Structures are given as structure tokens and as C-alpha cells.
Amino acid sequence: MDVYLQQLPQxxxxxxxxxxxxxxxxxxxxxxxxxxxxxxxxxxxxxMIGGFAGWWVLNLLSRNNVPIxxxxxxxxxxxxxxxxxxxxxxxxxERFAYRPLRKAPRLNLLLxxxxxxxxxxxxxxxxxxxxIRFFHVSSLIPESIRVFHxxxxxxxxxxxxxxxxxxxxxxxxxxxxxxxxxxxxxRATAQDTEAATFMGIDVDxxxxxxxxxxxxxxxxAGTLVGLLFTQVDYYVGFQAGLKGFTAAVLGGIxxxxxxxxxxxxxxxxxxxxxxxxxxxxxxxVAFVILILVLIFRPWGLMGEKIPxxx
Amino acid sequence: MxxxxxLELQNVDTYYGSIQALYDIDIVIYDGELAxxxxxxxxxxxxxxxxxxxxxxxxxxxVKLNGERIDGKPTKYIISKGVAIVPENRRIxxxxxxxxxxxxxxxxxxxxxxxxxxxxxMLGLFPRLKERLHQPGITLSGGEQQMLAMARALLxxxxxxxxxxxxxxxxxxxxxxxxxxxxxxxxxxxxVFVVEQNATMALSIADRGYVLQTGSIVLADTxxxxxxxxxxxxxxxxxxx
Ligand SMILES: Nc1ncnc2c1ncn2[C@@H]1O[C@H](COP(=O)(O)OP(=O)(O)OP(=O)(O)O)[C@@H](O)[C@H]1O
Ligand SMILES: [Mg+2]
Numbered sequence: 001m002d003v004y005l006q007q008l009p010q011x012x013x014x015x016x017x018x019x020x021x022x023x024x025x026x027x028x029x030x031x032x033x034x035x036x037x038x039x040x041x042x043x044x045x046x047x048m049i050g051g052f053a054g055w056w057v058l059n060l061l062s063r064n065n066v067p068i069x070x071x072x073x074x075x076x077x078x079x080x081x082x083x084x085x086x087x088x089x090x091x092x093x094e095r096f097a098y099r100p101l102r103k104a105p106r107l108n109l110l111l112x113x114x115x116x117x118x119x120x121x122x123x124x125x126x127x128x129x130x131x132i133r134f135f136h137v138s139s140l141i142p143e144s145i146r147v148f149h150x151x152x153x154x155x156x157x158x159x160x161x162x163x164x165x166x167x168x169x170x171x172x173x174x175x176x177x178x179x180x181x182x183x184x185x186x187r188a189t190a191q192d193t194e195a196a197t198f199m200g201i202d203v204d205x206x207x208x209x210x211x212x213x214x215x216x217x218x219x220x221a222g223t224l225v226g227l228l229f230t231q232v233d234y235y236v237g238f239q240a241g242l243k244g245f246t247a248a249v250l251g252g253i254x255x256x257x258x259x260x261x262x263x264x265x266x267x268x269x270x271x272x273x274x275x276x277x278x279x280x281x282x283x284x285v286a287f288v289i290l291i292l293v294l295i296f297r298p299w300g301l302m303g304e305k306i307p308x309x310x
Numbered sequence: 311m312x313x314x315x316x317l318e319l320q321n322v323d324t325y326y327g328s329i330q331a332l333y334d335i336d337i338v339i340y341d342g343e344l345a346x347x348x349x350x351x352x353x354x355x356x357x358x359x360x361x362x363x364x365x366x367x368x369x370x371x372x373v374k375l376n377g378e379r380i381d382g383k384p385t386k387y388i389i390s391k392g393v394a395i396v397p398e399n400r401r402i403x404x405x406x407x408x409x410x411x412x413x414x415x416x417x418x419x420x421x422x423x424x425x426x427x428x429x430x431x432m433l434g435l436f437p438r439l440k441e442r443l444h445q446p447g448i449t450l451s452g453g454e455q456q457m458l459a460m461a462r463a464l465l466x467x468x469x470x471x472x473x474x475x476x477x478x479x480x481x482x483x484x485x486x487x488x489x490x491x492x493x494x495x496x497x498x499x500x501x502v503f504v505v506e507q508n509a510t511m512a513l514s515i516a517d518r519g520y521v522l523q524t525g526s527i528v529l530a531d532t533x534x535x536x537x538x539x540x541x542x543x544x545x546x547x548x549x550x551x
Contacts, residue, residue, distance in 0.1 A: 195401035200389035
């Protein structure tokens with residue numbers, strides 16, 4: 001038992017890191033579901049392309065795997081460009097794959113999402129190949145700040161970075177959704193689309209914005225995980241998508257704060273599970289949670305059983 | 311009163327898919343008046359309002375606002391030209407606070423300080439909303455939700471206010487208050503077009519009325535004339551007046 005207790009702080013930190021990433025991915029699922037009542041299966045691929053965009057920027061700014069600029073600038077550019085690329089990608093997916101089907105049966109939309117997912121995966125496979133691409137993080141971050149030891153907790157620079165950035169992005173999103181006019185319009189549209197049109201809210205524009213924001217957060221998550229685990233390949237979107245989706249369902253799909261909570265809880269539970277079970281079981285945890293939630297509390301932790309449409 | 315038409319529907323046919331819901335509708339609403347539209351369940355009352363708002367597309371005829379054709383225009387545009395609605399069942403945003411619901415009513419306005427002042431004015435008019443300013447809309451009672459829907463609609467500073475069955479689901483005393491309020495809003499200069507099944511109540515405050523039956527206008531007259539109309543007495547007024 002002592003061994004477990006000793007490991008606990010480390011696992012909490014690990015869980016918080018990956019949990020923040022899951023939360024960012026889950027937000028994209030939940031925001032789209034909140035307005036369109038569809039599962040955007042292409043979201044995992046958006047995350048993957050975010051990872052590639054970050055990797056591409058890092059490579060572009062490096063000579064012989066050594067960055068030519070200050071780490072802070074390189075990392076900022078990686079994140080900004082990954083978010084811009086994926087935000088734009090999300091808007092295009094909405095425009096060309098989902099909007100034409102707005103009035104079609106839900107199943108058509110779902111199939112279109114699967115199609116986009118397969119298309120994007122193959123697109124990347126075609127241009128980047130199947131091999132794993134490595135983020136040369138060790139040459140990016142100066143030796144002196146690469147790893148910190150606090151008690152028996154090992155904190156890498158990238159881990160701290162991931163925690164800070166994920167929580168910063170979540171805080172910004174919260175302010176946007178809670179305090180700004182457009183954020184309130186977003187919530188209004190999710191709660192009652194027709195009533196929102198009656199207020200003069202341009203629902204099409206709100207939907208575009210939802211895809212922009214959700215996808216950009218997913219893209220940021222892709223780059224952050226690339227920095228954390230130093231690799232990306234064309235297939236990483238599948239696993240990440242499942243985790244994000246599980247987190248969204250756990251929090252109550254459609255509920256943004258639920259998605260944040262769901263992601264963090266999923267990350268923590270996964271990390272703690274590795275203290276008690278072989279780490280090979282880690283990924284099973286998410287599925288067990290998904291199934292349990294769907295059976296016993298399908299509206300999730302924060303979801304309310306208030307009908308969305310009156 | 312010099313009669314300037316503010317809203318006109320001319321020979322309007324509206325369909326839901328292949329099913330026709332409105333037949334050759336002719337309605338004129340004059341600036342400053344209080345007009346009502348009476349009709350039973352599924353007669354097409356809400357469809358007329360949705361047609362005005364551009365939510366339902368027309369297949370024949372035209373809709374004009376202040377002489378300008380608005381059929382085919384996006385809802386946002388029509389709202390921006392001074393139309394507001396208190397929808398059927400009120401349609402409060404359930405998880406937005408009372409204040410946020412009101413802010414959504416003023417969504418297209420850019421005069422932020424004026425909006426603030428107008429919200430204060432609404433809270434003066436509806437003190438119960440003031441007490442519940444930060445509660446989610448869903449927690450309000452039916453009567454309070456009706457007040458909120460009214461405040462929300464008025465916050466766009468409409469020239470013409472559309473109301474879809476404001477008496478629905480309200481206790482009789484609240485219905486009276488609601489209609490007093492509609493009357494007051496009209497007297498303060500807002501044109502009102504109210505859709506009702508409660509014909510007695512609506513005609514008691516209206517200047518003119520239209521009667522709708524299965525998608526067609528069957529009667530159009532002054533409120534007084536409609537109150538005395540024999541067919542009205544039988545079909546809608548229950549002979550009680
Ligand atoms: N979205 C829709 N799709 C298809 N048909 C519809 C739709 N909305 C209304 N209808 C049909 O159009 C007709 C008129 O409906 P509408 O809602 O305008 O009636 P109403 O007079 O407002 O009724 P109520 O008093 O019940 O509110 C009805 O037959 C209804 O079934
Ligand atoms: Mg109706």
C-alpha cells in the first residue's frame with residue numbers, strides 16, 4: 001500500500017495532464033452535439049492533423065533537429081498554427097460535409113462524418129506515409145528546465161506546459177461562453193435553435209463558430225500530445241477520438257463544462273488505474289467507463305434531464 | 311387615425327414540404343393598431359407568424375414590411391427591421407439566466423448603454439423578474455416565463471410585436487394581466503398582432519380581427535363587428551358575450 005501512496009502524487013499529475021488533453025478533445029464533440037445533435041466522428045482526425053501541423057512547424061523552424069529560435073516562440077507558433085489549420089479544417093468540414101445534410105436524416109450526417117474521417121486519415125497517409133513522426137523536443141527545451149523534481153514527483157517541462165495551456169484554453173473558452181454576447185448566443189442556439197432565430201441570431205454563423213472553436217481546441221490538443229509523447233502518426237486520431245468522446249459522454253454530452261470535468265476525471269481514473277493494474281489495461285478503463293455511464297447515467301455527470309427542445 | 315400599412319400578406323400560400331398549410335392569405339396590419347388572428351387548433355395561426363418571420367417559405371404571394379418585400383429574406387434581416395415575437399409556449403432559453411434571456415432579445419442592437427437602460431425599465435415593469443435575475447429561465451413559473459418572453463421581445467425595440475397564444479397555460483387572473491399589458495404596450499405605440507384561441511379575450515382589446523379556418527381567412531372585420539357576428543358567437547365565443 002505504501003508503494004501506491006508514494007506513487008499517488010505522480011499519478012495525479014500524469015492524470016491531470018492527459019485529462020486536460022481529453023477535456024480539450026471532448027469540448028469539440030460536445031459543442032457540435034449540443035447544436036446539431038450529431039457525433040462528429042471526424043473530430044479525432046482533426047486532432048491528428050493538429051498534431052501534424054505542430055510537428056510540421058517544429059520541423060520548419062529546425063535545422064538538423066535543432067530549433068533555430070527560442071523555445072517559447074517555437075512552441076507558441078506550433079500551437080497557433082495547429083489551431084488555425086484545424087479551425088479552418090473544421091469550418092470546411094461543416095461547410096462541405098455537414099451543412100448540405102442539415103435537413104437530412106441524422107444517419108446520413110453520421111455516415112458523412114465517418115466518410116470525412118476516413119478521407120482525412122487517408123489523405124494524411126497518402127502525403128505523410130504510415131511511419132511515426134517524431135517531435136524533437138529534447139533539443140527544443142534547454143537542459144536546465146527540461147525536468148523538475150518536487151519531492152518524489154517528476155515534472156517534465158512539457159507536462160507543465162500541457163497543464164498550463166489546456167487550463168488556459170479552458171478558462172478562455174469559459175469566459176467566451178459565459179460572458180460574451182456571441183457565447184451566450186451559442187448557448188441559446190444549443191438550447192432552442194428556433195427561438196434563437198427569433199432573436200435574430202444567425203444560426204448558420206453560430207454553427208460555423210462552434211466548428212471553428214471546437215476544432216481549434218482539438219488541434220491544440222494534437223500538438224500538445226505531440227510535445228508530451230514526442231510523436232504523431234496518421235492513426236493517432238482514432239484512440240484520441242474515442243477518449244474525447246468518452247469524456248464528453250461522461251460529463252454529459254452537450255454540456256461544455258461537463259466535457260471539461262469528464263476529460264479530467266477520465267485522465268485521473270486512467271492514471272490511477274495504472275497504479276493498480278498493468279498499464280496495458282489503461283485503455284480498457286475508458287471503455288469500461290463509457291459502458292457504465294451509458295448504462296447507468298446516459299445523460300452523464302453534469303447533463304440535465306431537461307429536454308433540449310420544448 | 312391615418313391608416314399606414316406596416317405589415318401586409320398578399321395572396322400567400324405556405325407549404326410544409328408538399329402539404330399546404332396556408333391558402334391565399336390576405337392580411338393587412340396598420341401602424342399603431344392592435345390586430346388579432348383567431349382560429350382553432352391546427353388552423354395555421356403559428357404558420358402565419360412563421361411566414362412573416364421568414365422561418366416558413368412562401369410559394370405564392372408576397373409579404374411586405376413598411377412597403378418592402380421581406381419574403382425570402384433571412385429571419386435575422388426581418389427581425390432587424392423591427393419585428394419581434396413572443397412565441398407559442400414562450401420558448402424561454404431554459405439554461406440561460408433571466409438576464410441573459412433578456413440580453414438575447416436585444417441581440418441585434420448595438421446601443422449597449424441604451425440596452426442596459428431598457429433592461430432596467432423592463433425590470434421595473436416586471437419586478438418578479440428582477441428578484442430572479444440570475445436564475446435559469448427554466449426555474450420560472452409559467453406566468454413569470456410569459457413576462458420574460460414579453461420583456462425579451464420588447465427589448466429589441468420592435469415596431470410590430472407578434473404574439474402567439476399569450477393566454478395559453480395561464481391561470482385566468484394571469485390571462486387578464488397579460489391582456490392588460492398587451493393593451494398597454496399597444497397604447498405606448500407598438501403595433502401588436504396577437505394570435506389567440508381565446509377569442510373573447512383577444513377581441514376585448516383588439517381594434518380588428520381575422521378568423522382563420524384550416525389555412526384560409528374566413529372573416530375579417532373590426533373587433534366590435536366580430537363580437538356581434540353570428541357565426542363568431544357560435545363557433546368561437548360560445549355565445550357567452
Ligand atoms: N413543421 C411542420 N411540418 C409539417 N407540418 C406542420 C409543421 N408545423 C405545422 N404543421 C401543420 O400545419 C398546420 C397548421 O399548424 P400551425 O402550427 O400553424 O397551427 P396553429 O393554428 O398554430 O395550431 P395551435 O393552435 O395548435 O398552435 C397543422 O396541420 C400542422 O400539423
Ligand atoms: Mg400555434
